[in-house]
């Protein structure tokens with residue numbers, strides 16, 4: 001199984017590997033991790049949730065809306081996405 005190294009152990013600062021991901025609901029998952037530092041050996045559960053879309057999925061947008069958004073700077077797209085999520 002491929003291991004991911006995006007998690008930092010809060011106990012020792014070393015990388016923690018995601019061993020299992022449990023999808024609790026749409027946009028919310030629990031990540032079961034283990035620290036790579038054998039001296040620490042902590043097992044951890046992180047909660048991961050979707051904050052907002054930077055770009056909505058293609059299925060949620062018309063072609064015209066997608067083309068209009070594509071010409072905007074990324075910061076403006078992010079701001080629009082943030083406002084739409086509220």
Ligand SMILES: [Zn+2]
Nearest residue numbers: 009012035040
């Ligand atoms: Zn650790």
